Structure formats: C-alpha cells, structure tokens
Amino acid sequence: MIGRIDPPETDWDKLATDSLNKALKQTYNTNLAKNIILFIGDGMGVSTVTAARIYKGQKQGHPGEETILKFEEFPHVALSKTYGNDRQVPDSAQTATALMSGYKTNFYIVGFNDKVTEGNCSAETEENKLKSILHHFNDAGRSTGVVTTARLTHATPASSYANSANRDWEYDAILRETNVTGDCKDIAYQLVYDNSYIQVAMGGGRTRFLPNTTTDTEDGSKGKRTDGLNLVSEWQKKQNEKGRRNQYVTNKLEFDRIDPATTDSVLGLFESSHMQYEVDRNKANDGEPSLEEMTEKAIKILKKNTKGFFLLVEGGRIDHGHHDNTAKRALEEVLTFENAVRKAIKLTNQEETLIIVTADHSHVFSIGGYPYRGNDILGLANPLLYEPSLDKLPYTTLSYGNGPGMNYTIVGRQNITGVDTTSDNYVQQSAVPVASESHGGEDVPIFAMGPMSHLIHGVQEQHYVGHVMQFAACVGKYSNNCDRKVTNPHSASSANEIQFSFLRMIIYGILGVIHSMCLF
Known part of the structure; x- marks a missing residue:
C-alpha cells in the first residue's frame, strides 16, 4: 500500500446538506434499555480512530480520509475526560472502573473507590467496594458476559466483575511473591467463585486459572497457581450446580462446535496469556476465534434471557500495539473491533439495545507531517518541503511521543529511507526512549446508539458513562426511578x-x- 491514492471529485455541498438533513430528522429513543453492549477499544483515542479509518479506506483502494468506521455512524457522540482520581494520565484499571461502576478511583485499582490505594490489601473492605454495571444487571435477573482479546483477568475485563487493590493480582502466586498480607483474593479466583453467574467469559489467560503442576498443551507454559486450585474444573462444577449446560473451550474447533441454542454458559480461554494479534491469528481449528466471532456467540447465548443482558466487549490488543509502537498492529485491531460492533448491531434490535463504543484512555500517538491526501497512512510523511526534519531524514506520518521506537544507541535518528514502514512488525519512531509507550491524557470519544443514547452528549467525566448505562437500563442507582418500557421511540x-x-x-x-x- 506504499504510495499515494488520488482523491475523487467530491460534492462538498451535498455531503454537508445530507448530514444536515439527517440531523434534522433525528429523534430520541427514550425506551428502557433491555440490553446494553459496552464496547471498549483499549487505548482507542481520537488519533487512533482517525488513523484506523484512513487505513481501512486505503485497504479498500480509496484515499482513506473520507472513510468512516461503523460506530462513527452512531447518532450520538461525546468526549470523555479520562483523568483518574489521582492521575492526570490514567491506567486501564481506574478508567475501566470509572466506566463500569460510575466512580473515579485511583491508579491500578480495580472495582474499589478512592479510599483504596495501590497494593493496600487492608483497605479492601465491603464499604469500599464498587458494584459494576455487570453486577447490577445480575441483580435485575438479566444475563451477563465478558469478551476480550486480552487476558480475562486483565485490567479492563477484570473491572467488570472483580475488586482488587492491584490490577496485577491476577492469580494467587503474585500476592505471595509480592509479600501481600491479608485475605485478598486474586482476580481469577473472584471470576470463578464470586461471579459464577456470568454466563459468557471468553478471552486469554489460561495460566491464571491452572495450577503450576499443569503444562499448557498449546505452548508448553506452566500454570501459575500455587494454591493447587484448577479454576477451570471449579468453574465447571459451579455451572453444573446451577444446572447450566456449560462448555469450556480452548481453540477454534471447540468454539465453532458451541450451539448457542443448547448452551447456557461458556468459559473460553484461547491462549496462555493474551490472545493473538489479528495479523498473527491462527484461523485454523487449532487456532482461535476472532473478536467478531466471540461477540456473535456471546450475544446469541445471552439474548435467550427475555429480561435482557449486559455484554462487555474489549478490543484489548489495540492498546498493546501502541505500547510497542507498532501502529499497524494497533490499527488492524481497531478494524477487527469494528467488525465486532457491526455484528452486534446486526444481531440486536436498536429499539431495546443500547450500544456504547468508547475507549478507556488514549495513547501518545500522533498523525503529522503534512502528507498529501491519499498518502499511505503507514508510509513516510511527504513532501518534506513543508515541514523538513532538521536532521534531513525522512519520517513517517504516524509516530509516538515515547516508547521503544526511539533508537538511542546511535548518534542521531535512524535513517528509514528504503525501510518498509508498512510491515506488520515495523516499530514507529518515538521521541523519548521508554520500554513501553505510555497512555495519553487527552479526552477520548464516546459513540452511542439505541435507548437513551442521546444522554451521550457534550464533554463529560468518564464515570458519567456508568451512570448513563444504569439510568438507561433502570438498574443500580436508578432501579427505583424508572417507569419506562420498550416502546416505539418514534412516537407522537x-x-x-x-x-x-x-x-x-x-x-x-x-x-x-x-x-x-x-x-x-
């Protein structure tokens, strides 16, 4: 895709008037949200959305800038202020907790209020616990599910069900290795023992659930648990006790054999750690399903509950691509994330299903250099005439403020003339050398459609999203303040x-x- 695609003739007046007419015809859907699907593109800030739309368009043979992602078509959009209670630039645990629970908290904290600080096990009291939207849906008799391309015990998915003073406490051995005193439970344990009502849980992280006496049949890695528990077996036991027809799956063949009509609950652990990047994903029987496929399977299982459901879908590896300064990997993850959103829209009724797409935080990821329209988004920012580099060397349109892409072992910046900057493994250059690129502190977008989606508006604190979900579904804080039903929103x-x-x-x-x- 190296090169430039010339833009077509555009009727700018028609483009604007079409959008204006669409806005004038817009109505509000004030129905009860029977179902809610929250999509979190981990690290999917505004610059990531922009670059992904251009990348998508160019893959289709277009200039790219005019392309739109499916969720950009949603009628209601807002900006989310992502700072944490104690951090100007946040981590995923505190941002996901804000989204799930409607409460801003501290760095590294999962599901607790701001009275708890990182690693303080003694502060893990009942009064400091926060209930997430997932908990509220369960209390209301509705089904719940979590789908992610990261580990199921990673910060964002964990914030939907767990309470932990440290996001890294994913398995029991970590607490012992870091000399944690007290009776704090690890995150994997909480998923199985404290939240067994969750009907669908799919992602990576097998080793967090298995004892260190077991060897992973896929990659040979050892289980990480030292308490002797096999949490997969414990999960199956608990599902059997509930009378649920359950399945534990570890690869695509087993996943494909799941029949939603005859399955009540699923635990899918497809990798020992995070699931594969989309560009690397093994699509064969011994491989793993895509985020879109997991989303489809989850919805088909959960929607059998006539009371409704909540589903969290996380595109977790967008974030990881950025941390490694590998922009192409991050953008490919956005596109597979978009496919999951599209599938969810197709499988649900917008009269009764609120779909929110947002990010937990951004990254120090930028688009610059005055390239021509249609210039390869993964290519060099040319011409240098308008903004030449002082070192006379070429640079890419996409770059990072910090990260491993800074080659500080040589004098001066690396000359990337002739380098294939579009390869899957190309590492974009960064300004400051750090082992892992950091999050960004700017606002992130929120896109919404369905019941009460018009409440997503303006510039809001991130925890506002948690309140919108509770209000729209009449659960949690707003469970006794609602007489709405699922009706025709286009009423007189x-x-x-x-x-x-x-x-x-x-x-x-x-x-x-x-x-x-x-x-x-």
Whole structure:
C-alpha cells in the first residue's frame, strides 16, 4: 500500500446538506434499555480512530480520509475526560472502573473507590467496594458476559466483575511473591467463585486459572497457581450446580462446535496469556476465534434471557500495539473491533439495545507531517518541503511521543529511507526512549446508539458513562426511578414537542414585536 491514492471529485455541498438533513430528522429513543453492549477499544483515542479509518479506506483502494468506521455512524457522540482520581494520565484499571461502576478511583485499582490505594490489601473492605454495571444487571435477573482479546483477568475485563487493590493480582502466586498480607483474593479466583453467574467469559489467560503442576498443551507454559486450585474444573462444577449446560473451550474447533441454542454458559480461554494479534491469528481449528466471532456467540447465548443482558466487549490488543509502537498492529485491531460492533448491531434490535463504543484512555500517538491526501497512512510523511526534519531524514506520518521506537544507541535518528514502514512488525519512531509507550491524557470519544443514547452528549467525566448505562437500563442507582418500557421511540410525543417548540418560537417572536412597538 506504499504510495499515494488520488482523491475523487467530491460534492462538498451535498455531503454537508445530507448530514444536515439527517440531523434534522433525528429523534430520541427514550425506551428502557433491555440490553446494553459496552464496547471498549483499549487505548482507542481520537488519533487512533482517525488513523484506523484512513487505513481501512486505503485497504479498500480509496484515499482513506473520507472513510468512516461503523460506530462513527452512531447518532450520538461525546468526549470523555479520562483523568483518574489521582492521575492526570490514567491506567486501564481506574478508567475501566470509572466506566463500569460510575466512580473515579485511583491508579491500578480495580472495582474499589478512592479510599483504596495501590497494593493496600487492608483497605479492601465491603464499604469500599464498587458494584459494576455487570453486577447490577445480575441483580435485575438479566444475563451477563465478558469478551476480550486480552487476558480475562486483565485490567479492563477484570473491572467488570472483580475488586482488587492491584490490577496485577491476577492469580494467587503474585500476592505471595509480592509479600501481600491479608485475605485478598486474586482476580481469577473472584471470576470463578464470586461471579459464577456470568454466563459468557471468553478471552486469554489460561495460566491464571491452572495450577503450576499443569503444562499448557498449546505452548508448553506452566500454570501459575500455587494454591493447587484448577479454576477451570471449579468453574465447571459451579455451572453444573446451577444446572447450566456449560462448555469450556480452548481453540477454534471447540468454539465453532458451541450451539448457542443448547448452551447456557461458556468459559473460553484461547491462549496462555493474551490472545493473538489479528495479523498473527491462527484461523485454523487449532487456532482461535476472532473478536467478531466471540461477540456473535456471546450475544446469541445471552439474548435467550427475555429480561435482557449486559455484554462487555474489549478490543484489548489495540492498546498493546501502541505500547510497542507498532501502529499497524494497533490499527488492524481497531478494524477487527469494528467488525465486532457491526455484528452486534446486526444481531440486536436498536429499539431495546443500547450500544456504547468508547475507549478507556488514549495513547501518545500522533498523525503529522503534512502528507498529501491519499498518502499511505503507514508510509513516510511527504513532501518534506513543508515541514523538513532538521536532521534531513525522512519520517513517517504516524509516530509516538515515547516508547521503544526511539533508537538511542546511535548518534542521531535512524535513517528509514528504503525501510518498509508498512510491515506488520515495523516499530514507529518515538521521541523519548521508554520500554513501553505510555497512555495519553487527552479526552477520548464516546459513540452511542439505541435507548437513551442521546444522554451521550457534550464533554463529560468518564464515570458519567456508568451512570448513563444504569439510568438507561433502570438498574443500580436508578432501579427505583424508572417507569419506562420498550416502546416505539418514534412516537407522537416527539413530534408534539417539536410542534410546541415551533409554536413557542412564533409566540416569542410576536411578543418581541409588541415589545419593540411599545418602546417607540
């Protein structure tokens, strides 16, 4: 894809008027949200969304800038302020907790309020615990699920079900190795023992659930648990006790054999650690399903509950691609994330399903250099005439503020002339050398469609999203403050409100004229 794609002729007037007419026809859906699907693109800030849309378009043979991602078509958009209670630039645990629980908390904290600080086991009290949207849906008798391309015990998915003073406490041995005193439970343990009601849990992280006496049949790695527990067996036992038809799956063949009609619960652990990047994913029987496929399977299982469901879907490896300064990997993850969103829309009814797409935080990832329109988004930023580098060396359109891409072992910046900057493993250059690129502190977008999605508006604190979900579904804090039902949102009341507003403008206009006449 190296090179430049010339843009087509564009009728800019028509483009704008079409958008204007669409906005004028927009109505509000004030239904009860029977179902909620929260999509979190981990690290998917505004620059990532922009680069991904261009990348998508260019893969389709277009200039790219004019392309839109499916969730960018959603009618309601806002910005989310991602700072944490104690950090200007946050980590995923505190941001995911804000989204899930409607409460801003401290760095590295999962599911606790701001009275708990990193590693403080003694502060893990009941009064400091936060309940997530997943817990609230369970309390209301609705089904719940978690799907991720990261480990199931990683910060973002963990924040939907666990409570931990340290996001790294994914398995029991970590607590012992770091000399934690107290009776704190690891995250994998909490998933199986404290949250066995979750019907669908799929992602990576097998070793966190298995004892160190077991060897992974796929990659030969040892289990990490030292308490002797096989949490997979314990999960199966608990599901059997609930009378659920359950399946534990570890590869695509087993996954494909799951029949949602005859399956009540699924535990899918497809890798010993994180699932594979999409560019590396083994699609064969011994490989693993895509995020889209996991999302589809989860929805088909959960939607059997007539009361409704909540599903968290995380594109976890967007974040990891950025941490490694491998922009192409991050952008490919956004596109597979988009496919999952598209599938969810197809499988649900927007009259009763609220879909929110957002990010937990951004990254120090930028797009610059004045390249021509249609220039390869993974290529060099040319021409240098408008913004030449002082070292006279070429640079890519995409770059990072910090990360492993800074080659500080040589004098001066690496000359990337002739380097294939579009390869899967190319590491973009960065300004500051650090082992792992950091998160960014700027606001991130929120896209919403479905019941009460119009509440996503303006610039909001991140924890506001948690309140919107509770209010839309009439659960949690707002469970006793709701008489909404699933009805036709395009009702006469909306039209009457518009007519009343128009009549009010006419009356105000007449009063204004009378007032002016009185002055003279």
